Amino acid sequence: MISKKGIIVATAIFSVLGIMLLTNGWREKNFQKNAHLTAGEVTGYYIGTRGSGVVLQYKYEVNGTSYYGGLLYYRIVAGDISFFLNHKYPLLYSSKDPGTSRLLIFPDSFEKNGISFPDSLNWVLKHIY
Numbered sequence: 001m002i003s004k005k006g007i008i009v010a011t012a013i014f015s016v017l018g019i020m021l022l023t024n025g026w027r028e029k030n031f032q033k034n035a036h037l038t039a040g041e042v043t044g045y046y047i048g049t050r051g052s053g054v055v056l057q058y059k060y061e062v063n064g065t066s067y068y069g070g071l072l073y074y075r076i077v078a079g080d081i082s083f084f085l086n087h088k089y090p091l092l093y094s095s096k097d098p099g100t101s102r103l104l105i106f107p108d109s110f111e112k113n114g115i116s117f118p119d120s121l122n123w124v125l126k127h128i129y
Contacts (some may be wrong), residue, residue: 029102030094035093036092036094037092038091039088040058040069040089040103041058041086042085043057043058043085054074054076058103063098065089069095071103071109073105073106075129076128077129090115106124107125
């Protein structure tokens with residue numbers, strides 16, 4: 001038999017998870033609603049430990065203000081990271097919060113945002129797996 005304390009703990013856990021899912025869904029919907037397209041430039045990278053992927057560091061400008069971000073990606077061919085440096089890529093940012101952005105380099109990032117992958121970035125496909 002499940003104790004009253006166990007039911008309360010389970011209810012609390014499921015409530016917190018539910019709130020997190022709703023909040024995340026709201027954030028995503030809000031981002032999509034306020035998304036604007038600009039260009040971002042990859043300026044550097046660092047490699048995570050123990051296979052945690054590569055973070056491509058990027059910068060972009062909105063209304064004269066510079067912003068910085070990082071894109072974690074797991075499927076870059078190890079020796080090919082430098083190919084991504086100093087190139088400009090499409091970038092979505094929130095008009096409500098310009099510091100919130102998504103750099104669009106890889107086919108899956110375009111797909112997640114409902115944008116067709118451009119032919120001009122086909123060269124990227126040779127450097128991911």
